[in-house]
Amino acid sequence: MHVATYLMFEGYAEEALNLYRQAFPDVSVSVINRYPEEAGEMAGKLLPTRITIGEHELMLADSPSAHEFTFTPSTSIFVSFESEEDLIQVHDILCHDGDVLMPLDDYGFSEQFAWVNDRFGVSWQLNLP
Known part of the structure; x- marks a missing residue:
């Protein structure tokens, strides 16, 4: 599978x-x-x-057809990084013209975390454990 x-x-x-x-x-x-x-x-x-x-x-x-739905942050792509530098680079690119749901910060459950929607509405959770 x-x-x-x-x-x-x-x-x-x-x-x-x-x-x-x-x-x-x-x-x-x-x-x-x-x-x-x-x-x-x-x-x-x-x-x-x-x-x-x-x-x-x-x-x-x-899609060849228009739909009444789009992406939602309730489903997101979760990415774990090995370096803060890589996380920041990806964060800056994805959130340009997008939406920041949770700004890059230490929320206690990881060193750095951010939750963003890119400019197309795809939701990304970016994590440095």
């Missing part, structure tokens, strides 16, 4: 992919799939695309 997190966007999955490549230097992209030219306005947008951050696989895709 394999489990991955699936992130569905409305036309900006590639922008999110580029943001995650910038934030996480160890991102590997295993498969990029695109809608074909005959898909009209969806042409070139991302079909399910697999990336790996650390040991966690994410799938990013653009």
Whole structure:
């Protein structure tokens, strides 16, 4: 069995992919799939695309339909870091034009912790144990 997190966007999955490549230097992209030219306005947008951050696989895709729902912080991607420098770098990139739910600080349960929504609404919990 394999489990991955699936992130569905409305036309900006590639922008999110580029943001995650910038934030996480160890991102590997295993498969990029695109809608074909005959898909009209969806042409070139991302079909399910697999990336790996650390040991966690994410799938990013653009939906051809608008939905009444979006991302919610009740589901977030939790990332543990080995260095404060790496945490700060990722934090600064992800929260640019996003929302800070809990600012970077020592909350007693770890050395440093932050909870942010990136500019696409994807929720990230960033932790330095």
